[in-house]
Amino acid sequence: MNVAKRNNVTVTGQRGAPVVMLAHGFGCDQNMWRLVVPALAEHFEVVLFDYVGAGRSDLSAWSEERYASLDGYARDVVEICRELDLRDVTFVGHSVSSMIGVLAAAREPGRFARLVLVTPSPRYIDDGDYRGGFSKADIEELLESLDANYLGWSATMAPLIMGNPDRPELGQELTNSFCATDPDVARVFAHATFLSDNRADLAAVAVPTLILECTQDFIAPREVGAYVHAAIPGSTLVTLDATGHCPQLSAPEATAQAILSFTGAAP
Amino acid sequence: MCRTEQEQEPERAGGDGSLTQDAAFTALLEDSAVDLYENAPCGYLSTLLDGKIAKINSTLLAWLGYTREQVVGRMSFTDLLTVGGRLYHETHYAPLLRMRGEISGIAFDLRAADGSRLPVLVTSAVKTGTDGQPLLIRTSVFDARDRRAYESELLRARKEAEEARREAEEARLRAERERERLQNVLVTLQRSLLPPVLPEIPGLETSAHYHTASPDRLGGDFYDLFSLGDGRWGFFLGDVCGKGPAAAAMTSLTRYSLRAAAIHDPDPVTVLTTLNTVLLERYTGREPRFCTVVFGVLEPEGEGFTLTLASGGHPPALLLRAGGGAEYLPTPGGVLVGVLPHPPFTRTSTVLSPGDTVLMYTDGLTEARVDSGRALFGDGALLDFAARLAPATAKDTITAVTGLLHGFGDGLDDDTATMAFGVPASGAAGKPA
Numbered sequence: 001m002n003v004a005k006r007n008n009v010t011v012t013g014q015r016g017a018p019v020v021m022l023a024h025g026f027g028c029d030q031n032m033w034r035l036v037v038p039a040l041a042e043h044f045e046v047v048l049f050d051y052v053g054a055g056r057s058d059l060s061a062w063s064e065e066r067y068a069s070l071d072g073y074a075r076d077v078v079e080i081c082r083e084l085d086l087r088d089v090t091f092v093g094h095s096v097s098s099m100i101g102v103l104a105a106a107r108e109p110g111r112f113a114r115l116v117l118v119t120p121s122p123r124y125i126d127d128g129d130y131r132g133g134f135s136k137a138d139i140e141e142l143l144e145s146l147d148a149n150y151l152g153w154s155a156t157m158a159p160l161i162m163g164n165p166d167r168p169e170l171g172q173e174l175t176n177s178f179c180a181t182d183p184d185v186a187r188v189f190a191h192a193t194f195l196s197d198n199r200a201d202l203a204a205v206a207v208p209t210l211i212l213e214c215t216q217d218f219i220a221p222r223e224v225g226a227y228v229h230a231a232i233p234g235s236t237l238v239t240l241d242a243t244g245h246c247p248q249l250s251a252p253e254a255t256a257q258a259i260l261s262f263t264g265a266a267p
Numbered sequence: 268m269c270r271t272e273q274e275q276e277p278e279r280a281g282g283d284g285s286l287t288q289d290a291a292f293t294a295l296l297e298d299s300a301v302d303l304y305e306n307a308p309c310g311y312l313s314t315l316l317d318g319k320i321a322k323i324n325s326t327l328l329a330w331l332g333y334t335r336e337q338v339v340g341r342m343s344f345t346d347l348l349t350v351g352g353r354l355y356h357e358t359h360y361a362p363l364l365r366m367r368g369e370i371s372g373i374a375f376d377l378r379a380a381d382g383s384r385l386p387v388l389v390t391s392a393v394k395t396g397t398d399g400q401p402l403l404i405r406t407s408v409f410d411a412r413d414r415r416a417y418e419s420e421l422l423r424a425r426k427e428a429e430e431a432r433r434e435a436e437e438a439r440l441r442a443e444r445e446r447e448r449l450q451n452v453l454v455t456l457q458r459s460l461l462p463p464v465l466p467e468i469p470g471l472e473t474s475a476h477y478h479t480a481s482p483d484r485l486g487g488d489f490y491d492l493f494s495l496g497d498g499r500w501g502f503f504l505g506d507v508c509g510k511g512p513a514a515a516a517m518t519s520l521t522r523y524s525l526r527a528a529a530i531h532d533p534d535p536v537t538v539l540t541t542l543n544t545v546l547l548e549r550y551t552g553r554e555p556r557f558c559t560v561v562f563g564v565l566e567p568e569g570e571g572f573t574l575t576l577a578s579g580g581h582p583p584a585l586l587l588r589a590g591g592g593a594e595y596l597p598t599p600g601g602v603l604v605g606v607l608p609h610p611p612f613t614r615t616s617t618v619l620s621p622g623d624t625v626l627m628y629t630d631g632l633t634e635a636r637v638d639s640g641r642a643l644f645g646d647g648a649l650l651d652f653a654a655r656l657a658p659a660t661a662k663d664t665i666t667a668v669t670g671l672l673h674g675f676g677d678g679l680d681d682d683t684a685t686m687a688f689g690v691p692a693s694g695a696a697g698k699p700a
Binding site: 025026027028031032034095134135138139140141142143144145146147148149179194216218219243244245246249250 | 316317318345349350351352353354355357358359361362363365366373374375415418422
């Protein structure tokens, strides 16, 4: 199995420098990091990838059984680290990938030096006193939106685009391709993401951890950011002056700067 | 501004006609950008980069049931979406718009002031300043009630089709498993009606083959070879009418009747007469059941064997002689077993000398269809086949006949049992130690 090809791994930046691994969340692919990569690439070896089922990964490697829980995605991360023999990794996970990073670090503790959790939420659904912000019915609505919007996904084009990262011209055929996902795959990822509960995993995080949140984030509100901060011993919480769920897009400089400061690469 | 026209068409000037024309012409000019924006047949709104609504047209306000004051500067575009729609907006729509500068034709449900849902298709483009920095987002909103209803219908139909396909596939797998199970039962049952191996007889080579026409149906052919305890050997080969479980039950009865009768008195005519009595007694009235069978006894004599047999309506045995050539061993007058109260059975006898082989078979062999189904293989063709084969050992004969059966392909639609006995010519094989 060629994991690098399976997960469309891209390595850029300074060869031999400390490794920063950027993991995309539910919805799109590694292109989500495009605006922060240049700043990080000056100081780090930057490893980008697509989870199996997303972007230009090898769709034939996808199975519902494996990717119906976040553990399957954490295995992707660990397998990439093993194949590339990555060590002392600063893992930057956006949205659901922050919890995937927590799981991966628990699986293979030796490889991860730091975690950067960008707009994390350990549980999206309200539960007793815990306020995740969503109900199960809300998640069903999201699934309806997925069904109504294929974003240019087409069964005929998919085999050409997926697993062909060396032929980027194929992707341009689809207007919205970077968020285009097989609807069945997206549904499984949505379930794994929004129905997961990783609150109990937070206390076990044993590496220095930075939590990045936005002032106004509908998906991961500040109340949840505070919860994560309190649950991970010794973690640092930074609130970016940004709105929305994707500070790496809405405030790329501030996001990159926060990561650089945390790792000691920049003041 | 209408003067030019009036001058060119003086005959139409003046009166009410002129006023109507002026109004129509003014309308045609569509020179009010504000009116075009406010009352366009689609909704427009402009939002700041943080999502706050800066401008919205009257059409969209009317659809939503909000006043301008309630919306502008107070609400974000995402405030108009359902919760699921907002999730989709944050995870797909906003990233795509930010990366590409535009996104088109995305389906959302807007929430109106009264709580009702308005299915729409949304297209957005980022307006940038002269330095390329994004300034705001312009969004057009199209009413998609009919279209979305149609798409939901398509989606529902597709889900139903997928469900039906899945159920059909499950049913097919279940049926396949059931069929496999049934075939295993049938194979076991069929095997129980045949000897697992033929006994070894000093000085005689024996061979048999059972050809199954269909794995789904129990055949009614049978054979056996067994010791009579006094150096002699009894054997039989036959075919009960019909197929399936009832035929199998009759086969079982026939086999044990023949073996039991043979222990008591192995005379072939007596054995067949006993079987006739048993079948008549068992299958009476509305359930007539009969069979054809050849029963015989082998008795060592000198270097060979004496073969005595009787036939009840069964195709004649075939002799392949040591010196070449083949001949039938006729048993004239023998009738089906299980039909008449006092059937005539005739006995015949021959000597198997070294190099001689006798072949018995059921009518699947001679009634196989040949010549594209137009003709039966027949007794004559079988005799010619045997004549070309002779001299042949029992094993070679059965091998050749099995090859012949396979060669019939689809022309062979009946089970066929074959059994052969031969006295080895060299005197090496099968001889007593």
